[in-house]
Amino acid sequence: MIYEKAPAKINLTLDVLHKRPDGFHEVEMIMTTVDLADRIWLRLTSERSITIKASHRFVPNDRKNLAYQAADLLRKRYRVNEGVEITLDKNIPIAAGLAGGSSDAAATLRGLNRLWKLGLSLDELAVLGAEIGSDVSFCVYGGTAIANGRGEKITHLSPPPNCWVILAKPSIGVSTGNIYGQLDLSTVSHPKTAQMIEALKEGDYNKMCSSLGNVLEPVTMGLHDEVVVLKEQMERFGADAVLMSGSGPTVFGLVRQESRVPKIVNALKGFCQDVHAVRMLGERVLVD
Numbered sequence: 001m002i003y004e005k006a007p008a009k010i011n012l013t014l015d016v017l018h019k020r021p022d023g024f025h026e027v028e029m030i031m032t033t034v035d036l037a038d039r040i041w042l043r044l045t046s047e048r049s050i051t052i053k054a055s056h057r058f059v060p061n062d063r064k065n066l067a068y069q070a071a072d073l074l075r076k077r078y079r080v081n082e083g084v085e086i087t088l089d090k091n092i093p094i095a096a097g098l099a100g101g102s103s104d105a106a107a108t109l110r111g112l113n114r115l116w117k118l119g120l121s122l123d124e125l126a127v128l129g130a131e132i133g134s135d136v137s138f139c140v141y142g143g144t145a146i147a148n149g150r151g152e153k154i155t156h157l158s159p160p161p162n163c164w165v166i167l168a169k170p171s172i173g174v175s176t177g178n179i180y181g182q183l184d185l186s187t188v189s190h191p192k193t194a195q196m197i198e199a200l201k202e203g204d205y206n207k208m209c210s211s212l213g214n215v216l217e218p219v220t221m222g223l224h225d226e227v228v229v230l231k232e233q234m235e236r237f238g239a240d241a242v243l244m245s246g247s248g249p250t251v252f253g254l255v256r257q258e259s260r261v262p263k264i265v266n267a268l269k270g271f272c273q274d275v276h277a278v279r280m281l282g283e284r285v286l287v288d
C-alpha cells in the first residue's frame, strides 16, 4: 500500500495573454501549494481493473475521476498488467478553483510510479499529466512555480514568505470552461507578474500582497455576487490581501499575524460554511 498527499493550489497571479487556435487560453500564472490536502492510498490488486473509492458523494468513482484517468494513462502507456484500488479521502472542496481533482491525478501518477516500479522522473510524470488536465503538471511538482502555455509549462520559483492563507468557498459551482469563455481580452487589467516574481525572490510579504491579481476574478464576480461579498468581507475582517483562486469561486486571504487568524475565520463562518486556515507549503515535492 502506497500513500500520497495531494495538496491544493492557489493562484497568486493568473494572466491570460491570448486565445489560442485550439480553443485554450495562453496563460501566465504563479501558483503555490497550500497545506490543505486530499489523502490517497494505492493498493495493488490481482485483477487488471482500476477501482476508485471516494469518500465524497460529489466525486465520481468511475472513469470521470481524474485519478482514474491518471492510472489508466500510465497503465496503457507502459503496458502494466497489474490493477490498482485507489482510495481518495477528500478534504479539498470540490469544483473550487483549488485544483483538487488535478492534484489527485498528480498524486496518483507519483504513487503508481512507485507502486508499479516504472522509474519515471517527475519531469516525465508532468508531461504525462498535461494529457489529463492543464493544472496536473504543476501539481506533479507542487511548491511554487510560474506556468505558461495552457498551464503545463512549469518554471520553479522561490517559495512565498511565510504567512497564513484563509480559504473560503461560497456554496456555488462554476465551470472553468465557461469562465474562460466569457473573458473579454480587450478589457482585462493584467496582474503584475514580474513584480510577484521579485516579491518571492526577495521574500517581501507586502510586495507579494500588492502583486496579487487574477484576470478571471471579474468574470466570475460578474456572474456570482457571492464572490464579491466574500472578498469584501474578508478585507473588512482584516486579511492583508484577498484574491479569488483560479476560475473560482474560492476566495483566499493572506494574513501575516497569527493572532488575527481565528477572528477572521470565525467572522467568515457566520455566513460561509467552507472556511479553512492553512499554511503555504511553498517547497516542491522531494525529487524521486
Ligand SMILES: C[C@](O)(CO)[C@H](O)COP(=O)(O)OP(=O)(O)OC[C@H]1O[C@@H](n2ccc(N)nc2=O)[C@H](O)[C@@H]1O
Pocket (backbone or CB within 6 Å): 011, 014, 023, 024, 025, 026, 027, 029, 097, 099, 102, 132, 133, 134, 135, 136, 149, 150, 151, 176, 177, 178, 180, 181, 246, 247
Ligand atoms: C483556472 C485554472 O485552474 C488556473 O490554474 C486552470 O487554468 C484550469 O485548469 P484545469 O481545470 O485543469 O483545466 P482543463 O480541465 O484543462 O480545461 C477546462 C476548460 O477550461 C478552459 N481552459 C483551460 C485552460 C486554459 N489554459 N485555457 C482554457 O481555455 C477550456 O475551455 C477547457 O475545456
Ligand SMILES: Nc1ncnc2c1ncn2[C@@H]1O[C@H](COP(=O)(O)OP(=O)(O)OP(=O)(O)O)[C@@H](O)[C@H]1O
Pocket (backbone or CB within 6 Å): 058, 059, 060, 064, 065, 066, 067, 088, 093, 094, 095, 096, 097, 098, 099, 100, 101, 102, 104, 105, 135, 176, 246, 247, 248
Ligand atoms: N478526484 C477528483 N476530485 C474531485 N472532483 C473530481 C475528481 N475527478 C473528477 N472530478 C470532477 O471534476 C469536477 C471539478 O472538480 P475539481 O475539484 O477538480 O475542480 P477545481 O478545483 O475547480 O479544479 P481546477 O482548479 O483545476 O479548475 C468535479 O465537479 C468532479 O465532477
